[in-house]
Amino acid sequence: MSEYIIKNGHVFDPVQGIKGDKADVAVKDGKIVDNVGSGAKVIDAKGKTVMAGALEVHAHVAGPKVNAGRWYRPEDKHFDSHKTAGITRIEGGKSIPTVFKTGYEYARMGFTFAMEAAMPPLYARHVHEEIHDTPIIDEAALPVFGNNWFILEYLKNHEVENTAAYIAWILRQTKGYGVKIVNPGGTEAWAWGLNCLSIHDKVPYFDITPAEIIKGTIEANEYLGLPHSMHLHQNNLGNPGNYTTTIDSLKLAEGIKTKNNFGREQVLHSTHIQFHSYKGTNWGDFESGAKEVMDYVNRQKNLTIDTGNVTLDETTTMTADGPFEHHLQSLNHLKWFNVDVELETAAGVVPFIYDPNNAVFASQWAVGLEIALYAKDPMRCFITTDHPNAGPFTRYPRVYSWLMSKKVRDERLNSFKKADKVISATTLANIDREITLYELAAMTRAGPAKCLGLSKDYGGLKPGMTADIAIYNINPDKFPSSGPEIEKAFAQVAYLFKNGKICVEDGKVIDMGHKETFWVDVKVPENKQVMHDIKEKFLRYYSLNEKNYPVPESYAPHQHILSVDATQA
Amino acid sequence: MHRTSISSPWMRPRREVKRMNTVTLTIKTQPELYLELEKVNPDTFAGKKADEIANLPVFQGKEILTLGDFFTVTGEAGATAADTKIVINGDCTKMKYIGAKMTAGEVVVNSACDMYTGSWMKGGKLTVNGDVHSFCGLAMAGGEFTINGNAGNYLGAAYRGDWRGMSGGVLRVKGNAGSDVATFMTGGTLIVEGDVDIHLGTHMEGGTIILKGNANRRVGGQMVKGEIYVYGTINVMMPGYKPVGDVELDVDGTKSKFVDYIGDLGERHPKRKGETVYGHLYMKK
Numbered sequence: 001m002s003e004y005i006i007k008n009g010h011v012f013d014p015v016q017g018i019k020g021d022k023a024d025v026a027v028k029d030g031k032i033v034d035n036v037g038s039g040a041k042v043i044d045a046k047g048k049t050v051m052a053g054a055l056e057v058h059a060h061v062a063g064p065k066v067n068a069g070r071w072y073r074p075e076d077k078h079f080d081s082h083k084t085a086g087i088t089r090i091e092g093g094k095s096i097p098t099v100f101k102t103g104y105e106y107a108r109m110g111f112t113f114a115m116e117a118a119m120p121p122l123y124a125r126h127v128h129e130e131i132h133d134t135p136i137i138d139e140a141a142l143p144v145f146g147n148n149w150f151i152l153e154y155l156k157n158h159e160v161e162n163t164a165a166y167i168a169w170i171l172r173q174t175k176g177y178g179v180k181i182v183n184p185g186g187t188e189a190w191a192w193g194l195n196c197l198s199i200h201d202k203v204p205y206f207d208i209t210p211a212e213i214i215k216g217t218i219e220a221n222e223y224l225g226l227p228h229s230m231h232l233h234q235n236n237l238g239n240p241g242n243y244t245t246t247i248d249s250l251k252l253a254e255g256i257k258t259k260n261n262f263g264r265e266q267v268l269h270s271t272h273i274q275f276h277s278y279k280g281t282n283w284g285d286f287e288s289g290a291k292e293v294m295d296y297v298n299r300q301k302n303l304t305i306d307t308g309n310v311t312l313d314e315t316t317t318m319t320a321d322g323p324f325e326h327h328l329q330s331l332n333h334l335k336w337f338n339v340d341v342e343l344e345t346a347a348g349v350v351p352f353i354y355d356p357n358n359a360v361f362a363s364q365w366a367v368g369l370e371i372a373l374y375a376k377d378p379m380r381c382f383i384t385t386d387h388p389n390a391g392p393f394t395r396y397p398r399v400y401s402w403l404m405s406k407k408v409r410d411e412r413l414n415s416f417k418k419a420d421k422v423i424s425a426t427t428l429a430n431i432d433r434e435i436t437l438y439e440l441a442a443m444t445r446a447g448p449a450k451c452l453g454l455s456k457d458y459g460g461l462k463p464g465m466t467a468d469i470a471i472y473n474i475n476p477d478k479f480p481s482s483g484p485e486i487e488k489a490f491a492q493v494a495y496l497f498k499n500g501k502i503c504v505e506d507g508k509v510i511d512m513g514h515k516e517t518f519w520v521d522v523k524v525p526e527n528k529q530v531m532h533d534i535k536e537k538f539l540r541y542y543s544l545n546e547k548n549y550p551v552p553e554s555y556a557p558h559q560h561i562l563s564v565d566a567t568q569a
Numbered sequence: 570m571h572r573t574s575i576s577s578p579w580m581r582p583r584r585e586v587k588r589m590n591t592v593t594l595t596i597k598t599q600p601e602l603y604l605e606l607e608k609v610n611p612d613t614f615a616g617k618k619a620d621e622i623a624n625l626p627v628f629q630g631k632e633i634l635t636l637g638d639f640f641t642v643t644g645e646a647g648a649t650a651a652d653t654k655i656v657i658n659g660d661c662t663k664m665k666y667i668g669a670k671m672t673a674g675e676v677v678v679n680s681a682c683d684m685y686t687g688s689w690m691k692g693g694k695l696t697v698n699g700d701v702h703s704f705c706g707l708a709m710a711g712g713e714f715t716i717n718g719n720a721g722n723y724l725g726a727a728y729r730g731d732w733r734g735m736s737g738g739v740l741r742v743k744g745n746a747g748s749d750v751a752t753f754m755t756g757g758t759l760i761v762e763g764d765v766d767i768h769l770g771t772h773m774e775g776g777t778i779i780l781k782g783n784a785n786r787r788v789g790g791q792m793v794k795g796e797i798y799v800y801g802t803i804n805v806m807m808p809g810y811k812p813v814g815d816v817e818l819d820v821d822g823t824k825s826k827f828v829d830y831i832g833d834l835g836e837r838h839p840k841r842k843g844e845t846v847y848g849h850l851y852m853k854k
Contacts, residue, residue, distance in 0.1 A: 083633075
């Protein structure tokens with residue numbers, strides 16, 4: 001394999017504490033090394049910014065609900081149907097791009113990993129087929145557990161060991177990465193036409209509360225010692241006044257200690273927290289609750305969050321939070337896709353337009369930025385758009401421009417049609433903080449890698465780590481001052497190295513790389529009870545045979561398995 | 570509630586037409602597949618000479634070719650779209666997107682055309698002296714589009730999957746149109762002088778449809794608001810329509826008596842000043 005030396009770039013690496021100093025980065029055989037021979041190819045990074053490849057911690061980029069969005073929204077890609085010159089294929093879709101465009105666009109922005117945030121176990125094959133077809137970037141997927149009948153039944157009696165054994169079984173069957181919980185109990189309650197809007201609302205029939213599900217899955221996750229923590233989409237999403245539910249849920253993690261061999265420090269990751277940080281009683285007296293939520297998050301060291309920044313675009317919302325999608329459709333009267341996934345989960349899809357002229361959407365935009373700007377520890381707060389729910393991931397460069405420049409942010413804020421209302425309902429106008437390149441590297445590289453249990457090999461530029469490197473046309477001494485300039489710099493890397501190979505040069509994809517599918521294989525003690533329950537549920541309820549359930553190896557031919565031994569737990 | 574006349578944009582006195590530069594495209598080679606002529610509109614041609622126009626890209630499948638590969642180009646465009654006229658001669662039945670997205674100027678096609686003709690049109694004047702295929706005049710927002718022949722399905726409708734249909738302008742078909750005409754219409758005027766097939770004005774939420782001939786079934790299904798005038802018959806009426814009285818109206822330049830139906834009663838309806846707003850289906854007596 002080739003050797004490279006990236007010379008004279010301004011390096012930003014929280015893993016080694018390098019804050020923009022000029023340094024050389026050497027690459028050999030797909031790894032970052034101390035030095036290379038004189039024959040190494042020289043990449044001149046003078047006046048450029050060098051960071052590790054970015055990691056996406058939460059996005060909906062592969063699987064049945066993403067594809068439902070694609071097929072029921074032909075209008076999303078109608079004008080992008082032409083092939084352009086080069087090795088890339090046709091790149092269709094804005095909010096729900098094709099798998100090809102997904103891979104190219106992440107790579108062009110300097111990303112090397114993306115986590116598919118919600119995999120219905122029953123349709124895991126579809127998720128893996130799409131992951132396999134997404135070029136360049138590594139990916140993994142989190143199976144959803146929060147409304148799964150097994151979990152509801154085990155946790156009702158607080159059977160953490162059985163819950164853990166079942167989770168381990170599912171991860172192996174679905175080639176899943178960790179534990180995702182979406183609107184715990186609420187999606188199942190919706191099968192009765194109900195929802196769980198607080199963590200103490202009982203799930204009908206199962207007689208369990210969201211609080212019990214959240215706490216129980218955190219405990220099971222730590223019992224197994226998985227690389228990632230429990231990953232939570234909270235109850236009561238998107239409703240004014242929900243910040244109390246949010247803090248109540250976060251409090252459930254108090255006192256729980258992490259136990260893992262992957263360098264992870266949090267026990268709970270609370271996702272797209274922007275949607276969960278609202279005060280007020282309705283959209284008329286709505287106010288931002290970002291300060292309250294972030295004050296709590298800043299104090300609790302065993303939590304991580306991601307933002308869920310609204311980008312003010314036309315997009316496609318999609319979530320396993322079935323009742324919420326029904327609620328959205330009743331607001332905007334656009335088309336609604338809905339599906340129930342047998343014993344496991346559900347999903348809904350509704351197109352959505354975050355119109356900047358609307359005070360509510362403009363305020364949501366402000367809340368998302370407040371979350372990131374109030375975060376004291378950038379290693380615990382990651383930037384997402386909950387793609388495509390709050391906006392397409394391709395808008396990250398624009399989100400960065402709002403976070404890194406008060407001028408750009410204030411220009412947007414003051415030009416809203418209802419600027420006065422947004423300014424009085426939020427605190428954004430009073431925040432002077434500008435995220436630095438070093439903080440950005442923590443929020444998009446080192447932080448997510450640590451949160452996902454991948455910090456040994458990813459998220460930094462330390463010798464020995466995987467050579468996933470992004471080089472941007474940004475001179476930190478002359479940081480661009482206009483929004484479009486910042487956007488362009490982050491949208492098109494000068495170079496992207498994936499596993500030591502240049503895949504993007506000058507914003508142009510030149511190599512498809514060798515993407516890998518990450519999944520977690522956990523060894524657990526034999527559990528006769530759980531194996532018996534699985535057999536019985538498949539016989540009684542599932543529409544398919546247990547033997548047809550697992551994802552065969554051919555669906556993930558380039559797998560990267562993280563092994564965990566929980567037999568001594 | 571009942572108005573005695575509706576606004577008639579087609580009755581307005583025509584403004585003095587200023588001299589336009591004319592570009593003439595004449596077909597020399599028929600494409601093997603279909604051609605996507607997204608660049609054939611006054612907006613793209615404006616300010617260009619014949620050779621520059623001949624160099625504009627056209628798509629045939631995944632191949633990128635030039636306009637000059639298929640057409641002889643003569644004349645030159647005006648400085649702006651507004652003073653550019655395009656005349657196309659020869660068989661265009663395999664040409665898509667003619668006049669699509671145009672905002673000003675004039676296009677005359679002396680042939681039948683394929684899909685997307687005049688779609689997303691915002692202004693100017695487009696005349697097709699022949700038939701058009703399906704999906705023409707999609708989401709039209711302004712201007713005048715006249716088809717001196719028949720139209721296919723989805724005339725003046727929303728693009729597949731989209732909920733934003735025709736919102737402005739005047740679209741007139743001298744002959745018949747197919748099914749799903751004016752789906753999701755929100756504004757503008759669409760006139761069919763012949764007959765239409767099923768699904769006229771489905772999901773309509775504004776605008777005016779004037780049908781001089783007959784309709785098959787399902788006229789105004791899930792209509793929220795807007796007006797549909799039918800001079801002929803409807804094969805099978807939707808059950809969600811209720812007659813509320815007779816009215817005399819001046820439509821497209823002539824006065825006639827209609828029965829006023831409101832609907833679709835199975836659909837949500839907004840309220841304005843405390844009164845529920847319905848779609849109106851006027852059947853000529």
